[in-house]
Amino acid sequence: MWWLDAFSTYLYALGVVVIVIAVLILVSGLDDFFIDLVYWTRRLWRSLFVYQTREHTRYHELYRPPEKPLAIMVPAWQETGVIGHMAELVAVTLDYENYHIFVGTYPNDPDTQRDVDNVSARFPNVHKVVCARPGPTSKADCLNNVLDAILQFEQRARLVFEGFILHDAEDVVCEHELRLFNYLVHRKDLIQIPVYPFERQWNNFTSLHYLDEFAELHGKDVPVREALAGQVPSAGVGTCFSRRAMLALIEDGNGIAFDGQSLTEDYDIGLRLKERGMQEIFVRFPVLRYQRHPKQSEKFGQSRQEANVICVREYFPDRLATAVRQKSRWIIGIVYQGYRTHGWKRSPVLNYFLWRDRKGAINNFVSFAAMLIMLQLSVIGLLQLVWTSAPRFVSIFEGQRWFDVVLVANIALMGNRMLQRVIFVSGYYGVKQGLLSIPRLLWGNLINFLANWRAIRQIIRSGDPRRVAWDKTTHDFPSIGGENQAKRSLDDVLVANGVISTTQLHEAQQHRIDGLQLGSSMIHEGRITAEQLAAPMAEQIGVSCESVDPVGLPHELIMTVPRHIALHYAVLPLRVEGGTLVLASESYIDPVSLAAIARQLGRRVRYVIAYKGQVTVGLRRWYAQAHKSDHDPHHLLEMAAERGLISPERVPQLWSGYVSRQVMLGEILVAQGHLDEVAFRALLLNHARSEQRLGDFLIGQGVISTETLNRLLRLQAALQPSVTSLLEQECADFERLERVS
Template sequence: MSLEWVELLAYVLFGFKWLAFILACALLLMGLDDLFIDLSYWLRTLWRRLRIYRRNPYADEQRLFEAREQPLAVMVPAWQETGVIGQMARLAASTLDYENYQIFVGTYPNDPATQAEVDEVCQRFHNVHKVVCARPGPTSKADCLNNIIDAILRFEQQARIEFAGFILHDAEDVISPLELRLFNYLLPRKDLIQVPVYPFPPAWHEFTGGHYIDEFAEQHGKDVVVREAMVGQVPSAGVGTCFSRRAIAALLQEKDGIAFDVQSLTEDYEIGMRLAEKGMSGIFARFMVSDPRYATHREHKFGVVARASKVICVREHFPRTFSQAVRQKSRWIIGIVFQGMRSMGWSSRPLLNYFLWRDRRGGITNLIGFLVNLVFLVVLLMWLVGWVVDDAWQFLSLLGGSDLLRWLLICNGILLLNRLFQRFYFVTSYYGLWQGLLSAPRMVWSNVVNFFANIRAIRQVLLEGDPRRVAWDKTDHEFPEIGEPKRIPLGQRLVAMGAISQSDLQAALLAGAGRRIGRELLSRGLITSTQLAKALADQAGAEYSELSPFKLDSGLIARLPARLALRYAVLPMAEEGRTLVLASERALSEVSIGALARQLRRPVSYRIVPQGRVTLGLRYWYVQQAKKDERLERLAQQSSDETLMEAVCRHQVMLGDLVQEMGMLPSTLFAQAMFDFDPLQQSLGEYLKQRGLISSELLEQALQEQKAQQALSWRALEVLP
């Protein structure tokens, strides 16, 4: 090596020495900053354990079940989310221990694939609604949420209800079974409720995906806990966040009807600050469940702490490739650091400013962390060269020759050990010992990811000249529409089955007698109730079964309370092991099946049976009590006559079905209304009229139609000798 190159290298190393000194000073400040949070957390934990929980037991999920279910709205923005929305809705319906909720999925007019999937989901779940945004996508998440809120408010007006909470979720979220019950319990006392977010762990060698679990485990295990305790302000994570009705109303009023800032890349984070400025109460809810059936955690590994891992939380997958992680984190940096500084500035509260500083220091720490890695590599390379090559040039150590630097390095070494321990503890508490050990090498890789995300964010801001321009331009306030689900029409299914001809179907459709096509075809005698039931079962993907409504086991009848039988219009027809098999004349949603299973404390399934069988069975077993209905008793004696049963049953119709068939009340609004209906306290007609869902005139019209159908039904029985 020539002397000129040696001199140049010496100057470079001298520069690295000064860089090491500057970085050591910065690391000391950052380390002391983190140490303050660590000490605050552990002192708070010790105090609560010694002073609070010795006298007061930990809260359990039993108190969540005692709170009456309030209507909740779940908001899910969806741009190119095929293959995800359906899975989320099915998982929510089958696992959520809650019934009174509606899911509103925001789609775009230029995303037909996602719309088609949401249509299919809406067919199966009456509480899922497709919202078509006013503008083509992709717009911002905030813009999609604003469209969803507009649709929710319109649904409220139509259903005559008020949602108590508005919940943020992404399509890929796995929701805790008791999440909605926790929100329901805390509303309306709290205006912003955030539950922890725990990413799913990737393969051990996937450091990009793995560094997310390290950051979220420590952030939602410790940092946000301290923040809430000190300043009472909780940042929204964008998922697993519930806003009270009061909070949404305040946001709408502040922005002239637009709740979320469409120019912000982190609108959820900003809303937490905006609500805090309005004096509204937020809470970071780390609520542990004792029953393992209600926990989303399934990693039973060494080192896992039950009190930390059995909390109600959100689980989801995060990016696993370097480029995707950099893109995602650059959006976070632009939104929190650059846009946050520009739009929110600083608070008048010094302690809150401290936490704002911690939010925004990422623009500095991401650079420092990468440079520390770089200096470490240079030191390591110099040591390796000197160790491997005997006659190599010897340079003074970058980290020696200065007592101040040496003490800085010692202090930083101690603080680094503390950082490694804190991350190891919180990762191990939830994910187990192996993931905790991996958190140390992943910390190095996270510095690399965050550095390049920082560079990308700075480049985008410089190119635009204004961090606010990186987000989408603010749009005019436009109303979206709630789309109707697409499905294969029932009439076409009957034609495909060979039950009717195409000309029969056309004639029935043109008749327009105010009935659904199935009932119209039945009244014309073109199909039998059995054919209709088979077509409905095929449409719903359910099983078909025959049913003799008067020959049911009285022991089974006793196992299904009248309140549930009449509300859901079902009859208990069999038992398969512990599973109670119910009979229904229509498709039951998985939400209803889950609600029945929870209330009966046993598995439930259902089968679709021919028209009128459940209607007669409900009247026979549950309605007639003090006085027997002679017609029902007589029909029960003749129930083996299939021709007679078909003649009677084809005209049996429940009032709830009738008001939907006659177009008086959409099925989605009827399903929502049924949450508060108690059939043992009042009639369905009076209840719907009292709620303002139908007028007295429409109710009288429906009752007259039902009376006319009953007259036709019993006429067949009257001609018997």
């Protein structure tokens, strides 16, 4: 029968294909087994010999170096509603303060721009960058625009960023991440921390297969790569570049740090820095705190050390089409563009890992073909088992004992592959996810095959791997509660509350006193009172407002806030309510600063808005050493009343006028345009670690000259009255009144 001949031919061809695929699987399996062998041998060696004489670095060591300025770079295309959540989450969780987030947006994406504007109003350390070209361009192009804005900000703020960190808008940043980067950035040029995807429902194999791959990749493969080749591929998130590395990239690219045509600029940069002899490190740093009882959230089989490493968390795509699109971009960038751009290197060890990067172009097809062949052989076996009268064919592997050895070896290697996957997934996510990673292997093979096929079609259609357009992947962001709302303009609130009319506001803006911001200028001119300014300001911010007695605070309460914290953040302690310390401030305290105050004091804090000048006078009275030997201004007023120079009823009025017209040097600096408010806040972080007075520090930083400082101090003295001058004016008025009467 003709179909028997056809089927025999099919079986023969299938046998040839099976042999080729089996050999390829064997080669790849031995390659993976070598990595396993190196990892476990190295881990055993370090356990037996290295850590017997040298202790692990504890997380307390991360707090020793002073906080260096760090810049977080976030590309954003159609990320409405995400940036605000990220900034909020970072502000309340990061155990670090000296950082700025620069968000790259596009001119044709007004929704994201508007969202970033709203976030920037609440978080002074969040800066909007608008790219030169409409989006979506490549992520690398967006980062180049962001980097240019960072360098311009450095010049304006007179600060130098020591580290440049890559993150996406949907990343959840670990509490100690910036502490770790700050600890290492002066010694290492590329620092990469692990990425651990968030879990979804157990049957969402598309999203969870990322979990399996990253757990093994960042748990074993990348550490071995760093140990043998000294080269670390950036993951695109959770990567910190030293200033030396970033300047080298700019020099290498003739002013452009990131390759705008690369779909995986992070992978590209790791190889470029290695060629320049830069130091790269992959860090798995667990933060372990003493616990008398284990957490209820710990999962069975989870390693406490592995599950507490400093890492990046995020949700990965949960739809097949989205996952295929994302992975095809990775394959094009790493395999095809990577080969075209970097070729092979002189180092055999590095070439070995480059081959491991690129073998996926073949492996993804081989794995999928193996699945199909297994399915076909299973169907044939089942058919012969059910259909007993069917013709019997000689096995396609009959008489090939070497092939039996190959099959046995492949089965053993596959069993080891599953075991390794279970171990590394279980270490972070628990045994349940570890066991589920086995069936997810098949689904992952399907996704990788489809992604590889899509990548090849894109390259054929474009004619060149470097011409393939960047294809952004959308992600989910974990909900943190609440909505990100814009902070209304203070001018709008003043008009809306009837404090001042639109005409009066326009007039005040036209005649603003030199050296004062608008609110202070209106108080000095008598257009509004300090209370009328403070109440709308508190409403704008979303906190309460109250009048503060800066001279009547208990000494014990003053001692709860150290001098350097009070002066740096311009706050006064008011009282303790249910374990929460209530602070007074004359201006908005952003969430980053408020969280930093709470960490430094080791207690919960909240703040209220005080009337203008009340905190300034309190700080001078209780904390500013330069004023401790001066006469107490409030006491001078009381003495004048006792001697009959002024009536006792005038003391509160004169005191209120004196307090509300006090001006701090920082306000004059900003009002006169020497610095913008954001740059001034950045400088204050550096000044907090200095023993110099603010004026001397600004001169040392090159912000102002000595002549400018002297002029500003004279202006400050002219703008804010002394009690003596108020008394002299009051007495002169009193004498005039007596002469007239």
